[in-house]
Amino acid sequence: MSVPSATTGPGTGGTGTVRSRVAPVTGWGRTAPTTARVLRPASYDEVVTAVRDCDGRGAIARGLGRAYGDAAQNAGGAVLDMTGLDRVHEIDAVNGLVVCDAGVSLHRLMEVLLPLGWFVPVTPGTRYVTVGGAIGADIHGKNHHGSGSFTRHVRALELLTGDGETRLVTPEDEPDLFWATAGGMGLTGIVLAATIQLLPVETSLMTVDTERAADLDDLMARLTAGDDRYRYSVAWIDLLARGTKTGRAVLTRGDHAPLDALPARARTAPLAFRPGRLPAAPRFVPEGLLGRTTVGLFNEFWYRKAPRERRGELQRIATFFHPLDGLPHWNRIYGRSGFVQYQFVVGHGQEETLRRIVRRLSTRGCPSFLAVLKRFGEGDPGWLSFPMAGWTLALDIPAAMPGLGAFLDELDEEVAGAGGRVYLAKDSRLRPELLARMYPRLDDFRTLRALYDPRGAITSDLARRLAV
Amino acid sequence: MKDAFGAPQSLLILGGTSEIGLATARRLIARRTRTVFLAGRPSEALDTAAEGLRALGADVHTVPFDALDPASHEVTLGKVFAEGDVDMVLLAFGVLGDQARDEQEPLSAVHVAQVNYTGAVSASLVCATALQNQGHGSFVVLSSVAGERARRVNFIYGSSKAGLDAFAQGLGDALHGAGVHVMVVRPGFVRTRMTAGLPEAPLATTPEAVAAAIESGLRRRAETVWVPGTLRVVMSALRHAPRPLFRRLPV
Numbered sequence: 231m232s233v234p235s236a237t238t239g240p241g242t243g244g245t246g247t248v249r250s251r252v253a254p255v256t257g258w259g260r261t262a263p264t265t266a267r268v269l270r271p272a273s274y275d276e277v278v279t280a281v282r283d284c285d286g287r288g289a290i291a292r293g294l295g296r297a298y299g300d301a302a303q304n305a306g307g308a309v310l311d312m313t314g315l316d317r318v319h320e321i322d323a324v325n326g327l328v329v330c331d332a333g334v335s336l337h338r339l340m341e342v343l344l345p346l347g348w349f350v351p352v353t354p355g356t357r358y359v360t361v362g363g364a365i366g367a368d369i370h371g372k373n374h375h376g377s378g379s380f381t382r383h384v385r386a387l388e389l390l391t392g393d394g395e396t397r398l399v400t401p402e403d404e405p406d407l408f409w410a411t412a413g414g415m416g417l418t419g420i421v422l423a424a425t426i427q428l429l430p431v432e433t434s435l436m437t438v439d440t441e442r443a444a445d446l447d448d449l450m451a452r453l454t455a456g457d458d459r460y461r462y463s464v465a466w467i468d469l470l471a472r473g474t475k476t477g478r479a480v481l482t483r484g485d486h487a488p489l490d491a492l493p494a495r496a497r498t499a500p501l502a503f504r505p506g507r508l509p510a511a512p513r514f515v516p517e518g519l520l521g522r523t524t525v526g527l528f529n530e531f532w533y534r535k536a537p538r539e540r541r542g543e544l545q546r547i548a549t550f551f552h553p554l555d556g557l558p559h560w561n562r563i564y565g566r567s568g569f570v571q572y573q574f575v576v577g578h579g580q581e582e583t584l585r586r587i588v589r590r591l592s593t594r595g596c597p598s599f600l601a602v603l604k605r606f607g608e609g610d611p612g613w614l615s616f617p618m619a620g621w622t623l624a625l626d627i628p629a630a631m632p633g634l635g636a637f638l639d640e641l642d643e644e645v646a647g648a649g650g651r652v653y654l655a656k657d658s659r660l661r662p663e664l665l666a667r668m669y670p671r672l673d674d675f676r677t678l679r680a681l682y683d684p685r686g687a688i689t690s691d692l693a694r695r696l697a698v
Numbered sequence: 699m700k701d702a703f704g705a706p707q708s709l710l711i712l713g714g715t716s717e718i719g720l721a722t723a724r725r726l727i728a729r730r731t732r733t734v735f736l737a738g739r740p741s742e743a744l745d746t747a748a749e750g751l752r753a754l755g756a757d758v759h760t761v762p763f764d765a766l767d768p769a770s771h772e773v774t775l776g777k778v779f780a781e782g783d784v785d786m787v788l789l790a791f792g793v794l795g796d797q798a799r800d801e802q803e804p805l806s807a808v809h810v811a812q813v814n815y816t817g818a819v820s821a822s823l824v825c826a827t828a829l830q831n832q833g834h835g836s837f838v839v840l841s842s843v844a845g846e847r848a849r850r851v852n853f854i855y856g857s858s859k860a861g862l863d864a865f866a867q868g869l870g871d872a873l874h875g876a877g878v879h880v881m882v883v884r885p886g887f888v889r890t891r892m893t894a895g896l897p898e899a900p901l902a903t904t905p906e907a908v909a910a911a912i913e914s915g916l917r918r919r920a921e922t923v924w925v926p927g928t929l930r931v932v933m934s935a936l937r938h939a940p941r942p943l944f945r946r947l948p949v
């Protein structure tokens with residue numbers, strides 16, 4: 231099995247320039263818009279041409295724009311919308327390998343692969359991310375404690391580096407380039423295609439156990455004690471609860487349902503994939519709708535409605551993994567100032583830092599819808615890859631909240647002080663000085679970029695903001 | 699690059715000794731600003747201003763700039779942008795003039811108009827083009843409530859600010875969608891050397907308050923900011939007051 235070479239891709243030939251439009255671009259959080267030439271290459275050759283022709287402000291790959299901050303933006307330069315490269319090239323249904331373009335979404339892969347009895351090795355909280363974005367951020371899912379992050383399952387990738395070369399990169403033959411690209415936020419080059427190892431499943435349903443945790447310590451104890459028994463595990467935590475309820479949460483854990491767990495009538499089409507969608511969120515939402523009170527009420531309601539304990543419930547994939555995908559454009563509810571997502575990880579043994587941060591968040595009353603707490607397993611070798619063994623917490627906060635910038639800076643200090651880090655795919659505001667402390671291989675990363683991209687053709691707003 | 703809250707990493711102040719400008723720089727340095735260009739007429743005051751900001755940890759450069767020499771703007775300001783991205787430009791230069799004298803000496807009145815309006819038009823256009831090329835940035839203009847409706851006591855200054863304000867609004871529309879955010883700031887009476895010795899107007903405020911309003915405007919990507927905020931309401935009433943009444947108001 232190998233990745234198709236650049237010349238066998240969908241072809242329109244490499245002549246001339248690629249059509250482009252000048253447009254404002256933001257990430258999912260809709261903060262800090264910048265303008266770029268957005269190109270949508272339809273072939274590998276067009277990608278090569280676009281990178282070759284880019285001016286001093288360079289080019290960056292963009293997938294489905296689900297990174298929250300400025301990772302897939304490039305002010306004044308070129309943004310390559312990779313979703314035009316969306317072919318699934320080969321499926322090895324015996325060994326569970328797929329070869330596909332980087333612009334293919336995980337949603338599409340699920341549609342194609344589930345009927346064949348295979349599932350993506352890692353899925354984030356939304357299916358609407360591309361394979362390129364999954365590699366660029368080295369994404370993690372609810373199975374991180376057992377399965378690691380996305381790139382652990384990537385066998386090979388085809389990478390166009392800034393020097394104009396297209397390379398077949400495997401972890402065996404070019405470990406440096408491979409592991410710099412894993413989590414490298416698109417800055418080592420443009421991923422054109424990838425070979426991914428899949429997970430066999432018997433059905434398209436999940437069996438799910440749900441339980442409540444009364445507070446943060448109860449939650450951590452339950453996750454520590456029980457995670458080994460589940461492939462997937464995550465907890466939704468109510469950061470507005472205070473006092474003795476601080477850190478109360480609902481745990482949902484589960485696995486792909488085996489065939490014999492299905493009721494008889496469902497066994498006829500066990501692998502059908504039915505996501506289901508609601509109408510999009512309204513474009514204009516009055517500011518202030520998401521105040522502390524409304525969000526607090528929502529969180530209260532949601533905690534109460536969860537069962538104290540329920541075992542073996544059958545859920546659809548979309549319900550279990552991607553509840554927010556049911557409401558397209560939900561990011562608009564934060565109004566024109568947008569929102570930030572803050573996600574950090576601290577290692578085992580740093581529980582006190584986690585407790586302190588949760589306390590500070592709940593005392594401050596950030597109007598944060600359900601935050602997510604997960605216990606990570608061992609990290610992977612990606613140089614700028616985010617996960618490390620320990621605890622990760624992710625939460626949304628409206629950017630308009632006064633004083634938020636300084637407050638998050640203080641949390642950063644706690645995180646960095648505990649040897650932890652924030653997730654670049656979510657970041658839109660980190661103080662650049664902290665980057666090297668959080669990502670000790672940053673210098674190696676810079677050296678490698680200089681080697682493969684001497685003229686600095688590949689860059690992004692995130693790279694400029696954080697001096698990556 | 700600006701962060702999610704609109705806080706710039708690099709800042710260019712046109713009118714590098716302006717008290718409001720420097721208060722804003724201090725506030726932004728406390729957030730994300732690391733590089734500051736102070737553009738102004740070379741003077742000891744300009745060097746002192748740079749020293750003051752360096753003491754706060756910023757990397758500060760002074761740039762010779764005279765509003766009255768528009769022919770030089772493209773070259774002098776072009777050099778700043780050639781050094782790297784400028785995330786925010788603050789247009790802070792301006793002169794108040796002396797209404798009584800300026801009425802008597804047309805050339806002094808013209809001086810006010812040339813600094814506040816003509817000089818600003820030229821410098822703004824140079825910066826706007828550079829910001830547009832880099833695809834991002836905030837362009838913040840210190841206008842004034844005095845430009846909202848011309849008043850007997852300072853209509854020469856007021857009319858120059860009215861021109862600047864209208865120009866900046868139009869520029870904001872022209873740059874809409876170009877990634878450049880234009881913000882018009884309309885302070886009332888601010889206690890700086892510009893107003894030293896003048897009788898204080900109601901709702902008088904400080905350079906620090908203007909700086910805070912600018913920071914919050916950046917976060918909200920506001921197009922118009924009044925300082926203090928209550929002036930928005932006051933001025934919307936005054937704007938429509940009949941002339942005979944307006945003439946007699948003690949404003």
Ligand SMILES: Cc1cc2nc3c(=O)[nH]c(=O)nc-3n(C[C@H](O)[C@H](O)[C@H](O)COP(=O)(O)OP(=O)(O)OC[C@H]3O[C@@H](n4cnc5c(N)ncnc54)[C@H](O)[C@@H]3O)c2cc1C
Pocket residue numbers: 258290291292293294295296297298301302312332333353354355356358359360361362363364365366367368369370371372414415416417419420421422554655656
């Ligand atoms: C609702 C929601 C839930 C999420 N849940 C999770 C989660 O559980 N776990 C998690 O890890 N993340 C999560 N994320 C973040 C998301 O998975 C990552 O940001 C992912 O990178 C988005 O992929 P994308 O295709 O949208 O890429 P974009 O957002 O467009 O780009 C992200 C990065 O990948 C790079 N990139 C994109 N395509 C390529 C390419 N072809 N070659 C090289 N680089 C490329 C870009 O340059 C950029 O740096 C979530 C996001 C949302 C909105």
Ligand SMILES: NC(=O)c1ccc[n+]([C@@H]2O[C@H](COP(=O)([O-])OP(=O)(O)OC[C@H]3O[C@@H](n4cnc5c(N)ncnc54)[C@H](OP(=O)(O)O)[C@@H]3O)[C@@H](O)[C@H]2O)c1
Pocket residue numbers: 712713714715716717718719738739741743763764765766789790791792793794813840841842843884885886887888889890891892893
């Ligand atoms: N203070 C108020 O009440 C008030 C209210 C509303 C609006 N504003 C506006 O806010 C801005 C800043 O005011 P401020 O209160 O900070 O006043 P300030 O301290 O007197 O600053 C004025 C600045 O303008 C500069 N300047 C004057 N002529 C110039 C020229 N020909 N070329 C270049 N620079 C020139 C001055 O530089 P030098 O050091 O070289 O003279 C100084 O840096 C002005 O536009 C003002 O109109 C002020």
